Amino acid sequence: MSKPLPFIALFSLLLLLLNSPPPSATALQLGIGIGIGGGGINIGGGGGSPPQQGSCPPPPRPFIPPFPPAPQMPPPLNQKLLALRQVILRFKRTITCDPQRVTNSWLPNTSPCSYTGFYCGNPPKDRTLTIASVDFNGYGICAPTINGFLDMFSDLALFHANSNNFSGSVPDVSKLQYLYELDLSNNLLKGNFPMTVLRIQDPVFLDIRFNQFSGSVPPQVFTLPLDVLFLNNNGFYYNLPYDIGATPAAYLTLANNRFTGPIPASIKNTSNTLREVLFLNNRLSGCLPYEIGYLKKATVFDAGFNLLTGPIPCSFGCLTSIQQLNLAGNFLYGKIPEEVCELGSLRNLSLSDNYFTEIGPVCQSLVGTILNIDQNCIPGFPKQRSAFECQAFLSKPKYCEPKPYERYPPCKLNGYAAAPARELPAAAKTTVAAPDHSPVYSTLNKRNNHRQL
Known part of the structure; x- marks a missing residue:
């Protein structure tokens, strides 16, 4: 008659647990080791799996975009470009009309390679980046002279300035060692034939039409x-x-x-x-x-x-x-x-x-x-x-x-x-x-x- 007692004790304990307030998950794990799972009742010292019905997953962690990379600073200008920028800005101050607002891009804190009308490249002998070409065709810029401007671009290969309002004489271009195309057509240039062009090393294109030149044409030009x-x-x-x-x-x-x-x-x-x-x-x-x-x-x-x-x-x-x-x-x-x-x-x-x-x-x-x-x-x-x-x-x-x-x-x-x-x-x-x-x-x-x- 003494054998049924453990069963009665266990049954009584179960009733007690069912009538008591639900313990926290921590108490169940640290107490007597009873866990209620989806498949019944487990009794043991290690606790049971947490309940899965009626539980809410934690909210997702909010997305935090990464910080954008720091902008890379442009490389510093070399000495040639720094000097030519000053030449351009000095010439800008002499301009009296700019109908197409070309000079708006000629700013003191930017590279002259980004200026409208200027193109950079690397000359054959010195691979240092510099201004290689100038194209002012059709801009209608007014300036009293291009002396102190054109002649300062020692690595220039092409200078095109058709249909502007440049006055004065043609600068000394004899030291522009790479110059091979010179177009000064349809301007207000005057004087005798510009003898300086005879000292260009290997010219292939010379256009000085529609100006106010006079006198004789030297036989050397031919x-x-x-x-x-x-x-x-x-x-x-x-x-x-x-x-x-x-x-x-x-x-x-x-x-x-x-x-x-x-x-x-x-x-x-x-x-x-x-x-x-x-x-x-x-x-x-x-x-x-x-x-x-x-x-x-x-x-x-x-x-x-x-x-x-x-x-x-x-x-x-x-x-x-x-x-x-x-x-x-x-x-x-x-x-x-x-x-x-x-x-x-x-x-x-x-x-x-x-x-x-x-x-x-x-x-x-x-x-x-x-x-x-x-x-x-x-x-x-x-x-x-x-x-x-x-x-x-x-x-x-x-x-x-x-x-x-x-x-x-x-x-x-x-x-x-x-x-x-x-x-x-x-x-x-x-x-x-x-x-x-x-x-x-x-x-x-x-x-x-x-x-x-």
């Missing part, structure tokens, strides 16, 4: 290793230097000046390089040189509105690449050469305002489409000069009789390829074909710039 030489729309005068034939330039403009004298026969020496040349609107005189016919790579030859005289040499039939040939507004006479009208690449032949008297069938087929013969002395064609005017001119002595060797085109004498024959009838065309895009004709627009960074 010995510079230039690809492009634009001198038009200034006040240059005197004869063209004989050394013009020494130029390696492919594009040459001397238009709208006051040059006098003949076109030098030395132009023959440019036969392998010259592509476009403008002598337009000067005071050139004398006979058209036979040697022009050697310019087999020329696509544009314009000597319009001068004082040139004589017949067109037969050598012009060897201009195998010519597209635009303008001889209008001179004192030319005789027969228009059929060889010229047969040139296969010809797009525009302007012979108006001369004194031509004859025209052959090939040339006749081009009239009104490619060929303009207005205001000549050709019988049977409209818009010609009066008989009185023609007689007055034709009665004067003529001095341009060709030499014996000039009676034959050089391309036939030397055996190089003749021009491709024109397909006839060309008169079926209804409009005058414009020449292909021409760099030299675009120079007659002063706001056109020919180099852009």
Whole structure:
């Protein structure tokens, strides 16, 4: 009868526990070791698993974003950039107008490499970062001088400043050892030809058109290793230097000046390089040189509105690449050469305002489409000069009789390829074909710039 007592004692203890307030989790673990789990009652010294029904998980820890990295300070400017920054800021103080607010970015505490119009690079000999190019094209900046500015950039390779209002003279650029492109076009610069450009070591591009330069052009400029030489729309005068034939330039403009004298026969020496040349609107005189016919790579030859005289040499039939040939507004006479009208690449032949008297069938087929013969002395064609005017001119002595060797085109004498024959009838065309895009004709627009960074 004594065996059931432990069971009764255990049952009594359980009733006592169920009727008492619920102990804390700590008391259950540290007391008699009773834990109530999801599967029943466990009794032991190690306690049971905590209750899972009705319990709330702790709230998630709030996200704290990491601190942003500290901004990296730009590297300090080297001595060259520090010095050039002062040059630029000093020049800024002389500027009297800045319509595009270019100088707003020229600040004293920033790198000049970030200034509008300035570009940095590493020169070949000294790899120190410096200003390598300046591009002010079209900014319209006004300044009384660029002396003390342009000449301070010892590592400059390019300076482009088309269409600004820079006055004064051209600074000494002879110490700019890397300079090879200089564009000062469409400004207010004046004085004689800037001789300092002759001391540039290896220039390839020189554009000083649309300024107020005057005087003669030194022959040395035609010995510079230039690809492009634009001198038009200034006040240059005197004869063209004989050394013009020494130029390696492919594009040459001397238009709208006051040059006098003949076109030098030395132009023959440019036969392998010259592509476009403008002598337009000067005071050139004398006979058209036979040697022009050697310019087999020329696509544009314009000597319009001068004082040139004589017949067109037969050598012009060897201009195998010519597209635009303008001889209008001179004192030319005789027969228009059929060889010229047969040139296969010809797009525009302007012979108006001369004194031509004859025209052959090939040339006749081009009239009104490619060929303009207005205001000549050709019988049977409209818009010609009066008989009185023609007689007055034709009665004067003529001095341009060709030499014996000039009676034959050089391309036939030397055996190089003749021009491709024109397909006839060309008169079926209804409009005058414009020449292909021409760099030299675009120079007659002063706001056109020919180099852009």
